[in-house]
Amino acid sequence: MRTCSAALVLVILPASLSAQVRDLRAFYRERCATCHGADGSGRGLNGARLGGRNLADGRWLARQEEDALVASILKGRGAMPGFARQLTEGEARRLVVETLAPQAGRKKP
């Protein structure tokens, strides 16, 4: 019986670990898309009103420092609130690298 439950733990553990990697695309849709648009273009529900900038502009994005964008997401910038309570620094970085950059069609160096 003991070996049986040990085997069960080995099966369940990897599944629960992968569930902890947060789906940041969903987070983006829920928390960022209202201002930045589903595609990052700034054409969100409130995009025009708040003047959320075009994050899908690959030429603009390519000129930005990743650290500065991460800091803006965590601390807020202009009309954008900070998300330090909802996101870790690593998650904010993943949002830039895995969600914003692909939207802008930015090639990885």
Ligand code: HEC
């Ligand atoms: C309330 C509307 C609003 C929400 C919600 C919002 N933003 Fe923004 N965001 C803005 C505005 C407005 C700017 C332009 C700020 C400026 O440069 O004055 C901006 C700028 C940015 C920038 C560029 C920062 C820079 O340093 O130039 C990034 C990256 C960004 N937002 C990502 C996000 C992400 C990721 C989320 C969700 C976690 C998010 N934003 C949620 C309104 C918003």
